[in-house]
Amino acid sequence: MRQITFLLAAVAIVAGVVALRTGAADAQAAPVFVTKIPPGYRDWRVISVAHEEANLNSFAVILGNDVAIKAYREGTLPFPNGTIIAALHYRHVASEENNKIFGQAQSFVAGAPTNIQFMVKDSREYASTGGWGFAHFNDGKPAEEAVLKTCFPCHQRNQDRDLVFTRYAP
Amino acid sequence: MRQITFLLAAVAIVAGVVALRTGAADAQAAPVFVTKIPPGYRDWRVISVAHEEANLNSFAVILGNDVAIKAYREGTLPFPNGTIIAALHYRHVASEENNKIFGQAQSFVAGAPTNIQFMVKDSREYASTGGWGFAHFNDGKPAEEAVLKTCFPCHQRNQDRDLVFTRYAP
Numbered sequence: 001m002r003q004i005t006f007l008l009a010a011v012a013i014v015a016g017v018v019a020l021r022t023g024a025a026d027a028q029a030a031p032v033f034v035t036k037i038p039p040g041y042r043d044w045r046v047i048s049v050a051h052e053e054a055n056l057n058s059f060a061v062i063l064g065n066d067v068a069i070k071a072y073r074e075g076t077l078p079f080p081n082g083t084i085i086a087a088l089h090y091r092h093v094a095s096e097e098n099n100k101i102f103g104q105a106q107s108f109v110a111g112a113p114t115n116i117q118f119m120v121k122d123s124r125e126y127a128s129t130g131g132w133g134f135a136h137f138n139d140g141k142p143a144e145e146a147v148l149k150t151c152f153p154c155h156q157r158n159q160d161r162d163l164v165f166t167r168y169a170p
Numbered sequence: 171m172r173q174i175t176f177l178l179a180a181v182a183i184v185a186g187v188v189a190l191r192t193g194a195a196d197a198q199a200a201p202v203f204v205t206k207i208p209p210g211y212r213d214w215r216v217i218s219v220a221h222e223e224a225n226l227n228s229f230a231v232i233l234g235n236d237v238a239i240k241a242y243r244e245g246t247l248p249f250p251n252g253t254i255i256a257a258l259h260y261r262h263v264a265s266e267e268n269n270k271i272f273g274q275a276q277s278f279v280a281g282a283p284t285n286i287q288f289m290v291k292d293s294r295e296y297a298s299t300g301g302w303g304f305a306h307f308n309d310g311k312p313a314e315e316a317v318l319k320t321c322f323p324c325h326q327r328n329q330d331r332d333l334v335f336t337r338y339a340p
């Protein structure tokens with residue numbers, strides 16, 4: 001019984017601290033999304049690459065700003081505030097020109113760009129979505145909220161790695 | 171007949187110029203390979219990504235040093251001396267952890283690293299292989315010459331783009 005009381009007290013304290021730190025931390029808070037493209041992202045360093053089949057048929061290169069790269073290389077979890085992760089998506093297309101040279105169908109390359117997504121870590125500003133601000137841009141324009149609302153429900157299933165899917169490729 | 175004579179003369183002039191510029195440019199010259207890993211390459215910027223099926227089953231991220239990125243962005247061909255292009259290869263593997271979260275088999279990620287390849291542009295030093303020095307490292311060790319000798323015969327089929335396969339992904 002004492003243990004349970006202690007546990008409940010601890011939970012209450014943690015909840016209190018979270019409420020204090022986030023200002024308005026209730027689960028009902030409206031999510032805040034990122035609507036500006038972080039400058040200079042195309043010059044950031046590589047975290048890894050990815051390829052989605054099924055409906056997406058996409059190729060991604062995942063980049064990180066300096067804070068992100070440092071955290072990845074040092075294995076820091078959760079990611080510190082200031083982390084920004086960018087996923088640049090392209091069509092995953094067969095390269096006819098390469099296949100002709102190779103003499104067989106084997107080569108897939110990045111086709112037309114499709115969208116760019118970002119995750120921006122700020123545990124205060126984005127408290128209602130696990131400390132991450134989500135962003136999705138098509139042709140430089142932010143996607144509508146209905147699209148952005150689909151990010152967090154899926155990413156939050158990955159609690160063990162602070163909601164981030166991509167692992168660092170050495 | 172005059173056209174043929176002119177053509178032969180032109181070919182002779184081009185051959186002469188090439189011989190002059192490369193110092194020892196005969197087709198019999200032993201190829202020179204790159205045997206040291208260029209420092210800092212993992213921090214270079216992204217050119218694009220690639221995926222090879224067939225025997226390779228590989229995922230690549232292709233990076234460029236500052237000279238390479240500038241040339242790509244400005245569309246400079248041939249690439250200037252000092253250009254270095256790096257291809258970091260990994261196994262192309264299904265991500266069970268991502269698929270579990272997504273609820274379907276769709277996700278492929280970079281698996282174990284397999285090798286790193288470089289192309290180093292120096293039109294004098296690597297004259298016998300089109301101005302490019304080729305390199306291939308497994309676990310940090312240069313591949314044997316038999317492997318390196320396979321690079322140029324394939325790359326030289328891509329004369330239109332200075333022997334480089336990868337196009338820049340915006």
